Amino acid sequence: MTWIYHNGEFKSRDTIHVDIEDRGYQFGDGIYEVFRIYDQQLFEVDAHLQRLERSANEIKMHLPVSRDTLARDMHELVQRNDILNGIVYLQVTRGVAARYHGFPSSDVPTQMVAYVKNMPRPTEDMQQGVNAILIDDSRWLRCDIKSLNLLGNVLAKQTASEHGAFEAIQHRDGTVTEGSSSNVFMIQNGKVYTHPATNLILNGITRLKVLKLCQQLQLEVYEKSFSTEEILDADEVFITSTTSEIMPIKRVNDQDIGPGIPGPLTVKLQEAFEKEIQAV
Numbered sequence: 001m002t003w004i005y006h007n008g009e010f011k012s013r014d015t016i017h018v019d020i021e022d023r024g025y026q027f028g029d030g031i032y033e034v035f036r037i038y039d040q041q042l043f044e045v046d047a048h049l050q051r052l053e054r055s056a057n058e059i060k061m062h063l064p065v066s067r068d069t070l071a072r073d074m075h076e077l078v079q080r081n082d083i084l085n086g087i088v089y090l091q092v093t094r095g096v097a098a099r100y101h102g103f104p105s106s107d108v109p110t111q112m113v114a115y116v117k118n119m120p121r122p123t124e125d126m127q128q129g130v131n132a133i134l135i136d137d138s139r140w141l142r143c144d145i146k147s148l149n150l151l152g153n154v155l156a157k158q159t160a161s162e163h164g165a166f167e168a169i170q171h172r173d174g175t176v177t178e179g180s181s182s183n184v185f186m187i188q189n190g191k192v193y194t195h196p197a198t199n200l201i202l203n204g205i206t207r208l209k210v211l212k213l214c215q216q217l218q219l220e221v222y223e224k225s226f227s228t229e230e231i232l233d234a235d236e237v238f239i240t241s242t243t244s245e246i247m248p249i250k251r252v253n254d255q256d257i258g259p260g261i262p263g264p265l266t267v268k269l270q271e272a273f274e275k276e277i278q279a280v
Contacts, residue, residue, distance in 0.1 A: 003080040005073055005090075005114035008065060010080060013115070022111055023104070024093030028149040030111075031055040035088040036242050037078055037116070041280045042088065043242075045071050047205045052090070055146045060103070061094055064110050074114060081116045087243065090114040091148070122244060126270060129250030129262045130166035132239070134228050135159055137170035137177050137200075144199045156180035167239055169252065172200065175225050179239050182247070183207040186226055187236035187265050196223040206240040213272045219265065236263030246270045 002013040023029035033052045036043040049067040056063050065073075074088050093111045097104035139152035157180040160168035167179045178184055178201040186193045192214050197203040214221040231237060237249040237257045246269055248262035257263075262270075 002115075003077060005077045005112070007109075007112050008073070010077070016113065019096045021099060022093055022096050024091065024111065024148055026099055027101075028147065029059075030091060030093030030148045031059065031061070031146055032089065032091040032148060033146065034242050035074065035090070037083050037086045037088065038277050038280050040078055040082075040084055042071075042074060042078065043277065043280055044205050044209065045074065047208065051146060051203070051205065052092070056092065058142070058145045059147065061092070061110065063092065064112060077114055077116060083116045083118060085121065086117050086119040088114055088116050093148070119243065122247070125166070126245060126247055127262070129248035129260075131164065131251045132167045132169050132179070132237075132249045132253075133160055133163050133165045134176075134231075134253055135168045135170055137172045139170075142199055143178070143201055144197070144203060146202055153180045166247070167249070169231070169239075169249075171228050174227050174229070176228060176231055177201050179241075182239035182241040182244055184231075185210065185238050185240065186231050186234045187238075187263060188230070188234050190220065190235075190265070192219055192221040192265070193224055193226050194221075195225050204240055204242075206242055206245060209273065209276065210240055210246065210269060213269055213276075217268060217272060219269075232257075234258070236266050238262075238266045238269075246273050 003010050004013050004016050006016050018025055033048045035048050049070055091113050095108040095110050097108050135156055156168040156170060167182055169179050169184055170177050176184055177195055183204040195201050211221060232252055232255055235258050239247050248266045249257055250260050
């Protein structure tokens, strides 16, 4: 049986139903997190839950349980489903209420659901590198909130797919922000650059881990914006996310990045990240 976490209880999948007036369904009025599972252990669970709490605060929504309780319940969900390597998807919406743009009354309970999914690590892509394209960033201005409003990201990812690319690297008036579902890093002359954690990007958990690894490896790292011209001229480019980990970009817009293979500093960071996984 597949177990689902629903409003604090563990239930079988076929008993879970979404109400047509759930505000997540009608408005995208909710937030979510995706946790990586390595050897049945959740990776960076505290960081994910801190970000979930921040997202909730930013949209003026109260989480129904504490971070400690959620961490315990997510671990139990993994164990109940006997998932070795995969993800946990956790979503919270503002609840079920008659359709009205304003918030429902405070006595309407939030709706929380989580499920697990087998997902192997993308080892081959991480070894060989992947392609990306550059596109305009047409999303809203609160990308720092991990909300359910992902249509802009979906359209960007679809555009990448239609061009045979793994990811769409977005930019605002020529300034690179982030990928459709990832953060973007550039390496030039041994220095690592990534867009600062403003409202224009999601402050990724893997992004934060990479910043720490750069410090440990004594790499110069700058949270500083860079242009589309600079990324095309970079020595190395990689993206980060919970599911893609540290993914080298070997080509952008049909132009090779460096020699068109994963660069030495990217590989060094991958090796350091691997040690972090093994230490979970």
